[in-house]
Amino acid sequence: MKLRSSLGVLAIASLATALATPASALATPATAATGVESWQAALTGAGVDRVNVATEGQSVSLANPTFHPAAAAGTGGYALLTAAAHQLGHATETVRANVVSRTPAGTGVQLDVRGQTGQSSWTEWTPADAAHPARWDRPVTAVQARLTLTSNGQQKPSVSAVSLAADPALTKLAAVPAAAPVTSTVFATREGLVGGTTSNGHVITSNDHFVALPSGRGLSPKGTTTYSVHICNPGNGKCVTAPVWDVGPWNTKDDYWNPASQRQSWTDLPQGKPEAQAAYQNGYNGGHDQFGRKVSNPAGIDLADGTFRSDLGLADNGWVNVTYLWTSGTPAVNIDFASYQSLTTGSTGDQVKAVQFLLAQQGHDPGGQDGVFGANTATAVKQFQTAVGLSASGSVDSHTWTALLSAGSTPQLQQGSGGDDVKRLQRALTAALGRTVGIDGDFGSGTATAVRNYQTAAGLSSDGIVGPNTWSALQHGH
Template sequence: MLNRWFPALAALALLTVPTPAHATPGQPEVSADPSNAWSAELRAVGGDDVNVAWTGAALRLADPSTAPGGQRAPVAQGMLLTAAHTLATPANLVTAAVTGSADVEYRGRRGDQWTEWQTAGTPLKESVGVVEVRVVLTGAASVTAVRLAASSAPAATGLAAVGNVYRVYATREGLVGGTTANGHVITSRDHFVALPSRRGLSPKGTGDYTVRVCTTSGARCEFAPVWDVGPWNTTDDYWNPPATRQSWKDLPQGRPEAQAAYQNGYNGGKDQFGRTVANPAGIDLGDGVFWDGLQLTNNAWVDVAYLWTAGGPRGVIGSGPLNIRAGAGSSFASKGYAATYAQVPIECWVTGQSIAGPYGTTTRWDRVGAGQYVSHAYISSTSGGAAPAC
C-alpha cells in the first residue's frame, strides 16, 4: 500500500525555537567580503513557494499544524525559493548565516542546466556563475534574515556516475487534491514522481530534475518530473554514492534506506522518523505515471534513471503527456509517455512523419532512448548543445 503522509503528530517534540544568527552546522561563519555576499529576500513569497508567509517580522509557516498533502514527513514544513542570483565571481560553495532557524539549500547553473541541490556549506563539483537558494522551515521555526556568501573550495568528489539506473520498488502516490512538496496541487491521473530527498526536487512548473522510470521488461517507460518528497524518508538521496549521500552512508549506492529496512532490518526496520517501514519503496508514482505511463496494476519493481546525473542535449516537453513512439511516426506503437515539463535526453534525431504541434510543424523526431522517439513539434526548448542526426 501507499506510504501516506501523516499530520504533525510529533510536532511538539520536533519544533525548532528561533535562535540568534548562526552558520549552518559544520561550516564557517559567512565571510564579510561584499563582492560575493548577499541576503535572501524573505519577503518575496510567491507562487513557487510552499506553506510559508512573511508575517511582517519573520518568515514562518503559513499553516504550522499540517504538512502539505503530498509530504510524508510527520511534521509540518514549508519552503521559500529565492530568485536566481548572479555571482560577482564564479564559485562552487555557498555558506549561510541564519537569524532564526531554517535549513538552507542551494544549487548552481552550469551553462543552461542546474546542478543537484546541496546543503549550504557543501561544495559543488564545479564553479558556477548563477545560484538559487531555498529556505526550508519546520514546525514553529521562523527566520528573519539569511545572509549568503559564495567562495571557492575543494571540489566535491565521488559524485554520481553519468546515467545511473537503479531497480527500486515503486508505490502509487494518489492523494488527489493534496499539495506536493514543491506546491503542486495533485490532479486526477497526474504525471509526476516523488523521491525521498529534496536534492532532486524540481521547482513548481519545471522538470529541472526528471527521471525515466520503466517497467523491468522495458516495454513501457515514462519521463516524469520530480515534484514531491518521499516515500518514507526525506534525506535519502540513494542514487548518490556513499561519500556524498545525505544519510545512511553505510548503504551501497542505489539502495534506498526503506528497502534495506524492510528487507534486512536496517535501522531496526524503521525510517528516519522511527516509523516501521511497511514496504521497500524508493519512488512514488503519480497516478498517471502508474496507470497510464507504465500501465501498472499494483506496486512493482521498476528501473529508474536519474537524468540530472547525466549530461548531453536535452529537450523540455512543453505539452504532454506525450506518447513515446517505437519509431518516427504516430502509427508506431506507444512505448509510454513523456510528461509536461519533463526534460528528456535527445540522443540524436531522425526524419519521419510531419507533425503539427504547439511548437511548429516538423518532420524531426528526437530519439530519447533505444527504440523511443518523440516529435520535436512538442519540444518547447532545448539545452545542453545541439543533438546530432542519428
C-alpha cells in the same frame, strides 16, 4: 525561544564583515580585494516560490503549522521557500551561508543551495549550515537558495534573513565529461492522493505525471523538470521520463542514488539501495524509517497515477528500473536541433516539448511537457515574450527561440572556450541565424564565425567574443 544565526565557516576574515553588512549593501558584489561576491536572498517578491509560507513582519514562517506534503503524512508541519536564482559575477565552487532564524523546540530550518553548470543543468540541492559551506566539484555560474521550515504542529520557526557569499572559482570553466547516469532497480508504489499538495507546491490531479523520491536533494521547483527520472517497467517494456515533484515515500533524507561519501543519511547502505528497502527486507534500523514508523513495503519511489497506470502500465506496486537523469547532467528532453521550427497553437512534436521544457526552466508553466502546443503553452510563451521585451504573439518564431535558448548566465566566451554554456550559445546562434551551428560545446572557428555574423546582424562590434552585449542581444531575441 532562541535566536540562531547559522554562519558557514569563513576562510577569510573579510567575509565576516561582508555577511554582517546590511541587506542593501549585500546586493552589490564584494570588493575585488577579496574576490568574494556576497548577496542576500530575497524572501519575498518576484521570482520567489512559496509553499505554505507566510510573511510575518520582516520574517517568513509557516502559514499553517500542521500542513504537510501529500507523500509525507504524519511528519509535522512543512513549508518551502525557493528564492530566485542569483547570477554570479564570477564562477564559484564554494558558497557560504548565514541564516538568521528563530527555532522553538521541535522546529527546524534548513538552507539548501544549488549551482547552475549550464542552461538546463544544476547541481543537486546541497545543505549549507553553520559548519559546512556548500562545495561542488566544478564551477557554477548561478546560485539558488531554498529554505525548508518544519514545525512540531503547534510552534513555528521563522527566518528573517538569508545571506550568502561565493568564493572565486579555483578552476576554470571547462567541459566536464558526462558520467553515465545512475540506474537502480527499486520498488515503486502508487502515490494517488489526488487534491493533495506535493513538496514543491503542485496540486495533484487525476492521472497526473510525476514522481516522489525520499530526499529533497533532487526536488524540482514547481512546474520544472530540472530533476527527472527515466523509469522502465521490466514486465512490459514500457518506459517514461517524469519530473520529481514530491518527497517520499517513508523517508525525506535518503538520497540513495548518491555514493556513501555524499549520501545524507544511512551512509552504510550500498549506493542505489533505499533505506526503506533495507528496513523491510533486512530489518535495517529495526525495520523503521527515519521517523520511527514500521516500514510496510520496500518503496524507493512513488509514482503519480498517470505515470503508474497510463505511462508504465502497472496494475500493482512492483519493481521498476529508474535512471536518475540529473546525475549525468542529462536534460529531461532533447533541445539540440539542426534548425528550430516556427511553432504555434496546434503544433506538436519534439520541438514543442523543447519549448515547454525551456519555458518551465524560466518559470513559465506551459501546462506540462506533452509535445502539444495548447492554450497553456501559448499563455506561457506570451508571458516569456513579455518578460524579455518581445511582442507577445503567443507563437514561437526565431526571435523567441533565440531568447529561450540563450537564457541563463552570461559568462564571457571566446574561441577555445568549452562546456554547457558554449552549447547554449550554439543553440541560440542556430535559431538566430537560421542555419546549423554545430552543438558540440567546443568554441571553435565555426562558432567564432557564427558569432561574428550574428554580431554584425545585431549591430554589435564584430569581434567574435561573447560578452555582456552579445548575451543581452541574444536573450532579448535580437
